[in-house]
Amino acid sequence: MRADAVVVGSGAGGGPAATALAESGRRVVVLEAGPRLESADFSGAEGAMLARLFRNVAIQGSNQALYAGSCVGGSTVVNDALCFPTPAAVLERWRASGLELAGFESHVERVWREVNATPTDRAHTSRNARHLAVGAARLDWEAESIPRNVRGCANLGLCNFGCPTGAKQSTLQTYIPRAERAGAQVLAETRVERVVVEAGVLRGVEVDGLLVETPLVVLAAGVLATPRILLRSGVAAGSGFQAHSSLYVTARFPEPVHGYYGPTMSFGVSQFAPEFMLENVTVHPVVTATGLPSFGAEHERIMRRLPYLARCVVLRRDAARGSIDVDGKIDYPLLAEDQSALRRGLLAATELYLAAGAEAVWLPLQQPHTIRDLGDAEALLPQAMEPSRLASLYAVHLFGGARMGDVCDEDGSVRGVSGLYVADASGLPGNTGVNPQITVLANAQRIAEGIAA
Numbered sequence: 001m002r003a004d005a006v007v008v009g010s011g012a013g014g015g016p017a018a019t020a021l022a023e024s025g026r027r028v029v030v031l032e033a034g035p036r037l038e039s040a041d042f043s044g045a046e047g048a049m050l051a052r053l054f055r056n057v058a059i060q061g062s063n064q065a066l067y068a069g070s071c072v073g074g075s076t077v078v079n080d081a082l083c084f085p086t087p088a089a090v091l092e093r094w095r096a097s098g099l100e101l102a103g104f105e106s107h108v109e110r111v112w113r114e115v116n117a118t119p120t121d122r123a124h125t126s127r128n129a130r131h132l133a134v135g136a137a138r139l140d141w142e143a144e145s146i147p148r149n150v151r152g153c154a155n156l157g158l159c160n161f162g163c164p165t166g167a168k169q170s171t172l173q174t175y176i177p178r179a180e181r182a183g184a185q186v187l188a189e190t191r192v193e194r195v196v197v198e199a200g201v202l203r204g205v206e207v208d209g210l211l212v213e214t215p216l217v218v219l220a221a222g223v224l225a226t227p228r229i230l231l232r233s234g235v236a237a238g239s240g241f242q243a244h245s246s247l248y249v250t251a252r253f254p255e256p257v258h259g260y261y262g263p264t265m266s267f268g269v270s271q272f273a274p275e276f277m278l279e280n281v282t283v284h285p286v287v288t289a290t291g292l293p294s295f296g297a298e299h300e301r302i303m304r305r306l307p308y309l310a311r312c313v314v315l316r317r318d319a320a321r322g323s324i325d326v327d328g329k330i331d332y333p334l335l336a337e338d339q340s341a342l343r344r345g346l347l348a349a350t351e352l353y354l355a356a357g358a359e360a361v362w363l364p365l366q367q368p369h370t371i372r373d374l375g376d377a378e379a380l381l382p383q384a385m386e387p388s389r390l391a392s393l394y395a396v397h398l399f400g401g402a403r404m405g406d407v408c409d410e411d412g413s414v415r416g417v418s419g420l421y422v423a424d425a426s427g428l429p430g431n432t433g434v435n436p437q438i439t440v441l442a443n444a445q446r447i448a449e450g451i452a453a
């Protein structure tokens with residue numbers, strides 16, 4: 001097979017990259033490791049959809065798990081549709097490191113319109129989110145509804161398992177069909193092993209031992225894959241990995257919450273940003289069972305009251321930096337400052353839920369406990385909060401491993417290999433402190449339009 005350009009991956013990086021290159025008149029092939037499912041295939045069955053649409057990796061020597069989408073549309077198919085513009089302070093920091101990133105803001109504005117990021121009004125605020133809003137109001141903390149990229153959302157609350165109505169404007173609904181209308185061919189269940197470079201010249205990509213010939217490759221396989229593909233291809237990569245380490249806090253209210261209905265996420269408490277954010281998350285049963293303390297009868301006792309549970313996530317902008325090796329092993333020890341920020345986040349979420357009227361709160365610790373006042377929580381959390389004591393520490397916002405200014409230049413071109421580009425979250429210089437899909441989409445569009453020009 002031959003193509004003018006191969007885009008590897010079809011998520012927040014691959015979607016806009018394929019569109020820009022196809023619309024410039026190039027014959028584009030998108031190679032995507034995951035399956036192609038359409039809206040009608042998203043059954044809403046939690047266990048089955050998690051197994052079909054997700055990929056997860058455990059961090060070595062820690063109990064932290066990293067999750068990403070693996071299907072046509074990538075993580076944008078399973079994400080919660082929250083949209084934040086790239087924070088000005090983050091762009092300032094990246095620019096201070098020597099990157100010009102000319103016109104980045106205008107791409108943010110464009111992708112914002114193209115994915116229909118719109119304010120979330122009251123009709124789309126679940127009871128789960130409202131508890132967060134009530135607690136924040138009573139404590140006089142800064143908090144707000146967060147815009148979402150949806151068109152005609154039916155409030156089904158299935159965003160993490162693929163939106164069955166097509167309301168969520170993932171790249172499966174937006175950039176991928178647009179690229180196809182411009183002639184791009186999308187091959188699902190096609191995993192790229194490596195980029196083939198001979199005597200410094202790019203020849204194409206290897207799939208199942210076969211060569212797809214092309215003079216232009218845009219890697220957008222996500223943080224869990226792009227650095228590994230580069231390493232397998234003999235390009236030095238893998239450093240500067242970062243995440244937003246996340247912890248659940250679960251609360252029980254006297255009245256039913258039915259937190260599995262309504263947008264999975266829609267409200268955030270920014271009082272402590274950029275140190276950490278609090279955002280409401282869904283309480284579907286499989287996901288809820290993770291991040292609760294204890295096992296057996298005690299665990300069952302909490303789960304039996306599922307309709308009364310509300311949940312939020314403490315989302316930390318980690319200071320830690322780690323690395324990814326050629327086998328996909330990730331070395332990412334959290335720093336003491338990250339551990340104390342997470343501790344402060346757990347206490348803040350507890351205080352907020354108690355202010356909102358919760359009758360019990362649970363932290364993601366292994367030992368059985370039930371918190372009825374803030375003192376209980378303080379007693380449970382030692383100053384040095386060892387990740388190994390946690391029942392679940394996870395991250396879905398991943399960054400780096402093939403960073404601009406390190407592995408590639410700011411136009412996305414990989415140093416030393418002409419025609420090879422990185423256009424996904426692995427190329428970002430660091431974490432954003434807010435949910436990053438708009439930043440990834442904007443950066444990919446900027447890079448691909450630069451190539452096209």
Ligand SMILES: Cc1cc2nc3c(=O)[nH]c(=O)nc-3n(C[C@H](O)[C@H](O)[C@H](O)COP(=O)(O)OP(=O)(O)OC[C@H]3O[C@@H](n4cnc5c(N)ncnc54)[C@H](O)[C@@H]3O)c2cc1C
Pocket residue numbers: 008009010011012013014031032033034067068069070071072073074075076078079080081082083084160190191192193220221222223225226229265396397398423424425426434435436437438440
């Ligand atoms: C559960 C979840 C919830 C999230 N919620 C939000 C949110 O509400 N708001 C927000 O802003 N961000 C959210 N994010 C993060 C956001 O979706 C990601 O930051 C963004 O999609 C990353 O874009 P990417 O292109 O780097 O990777 P992805 O979008 O993950 O795309 C990478 C694609 O490459 C494919 N691939 C991997 N390896 C190969 C290979 N070898 N060959 C071919 N293809 C390959 C993968 O299957 C995948 O489809 C969430 C993420 C997750 C997982």
Ligand code: SF4
Pocket residue numbers: 081150152153154155156157158159160162163164165166167168262263264
């Ligand atoms: S809440 Fe809206 S976006 Fe999410 S799955 Fe339901 S219809 Fe789709």
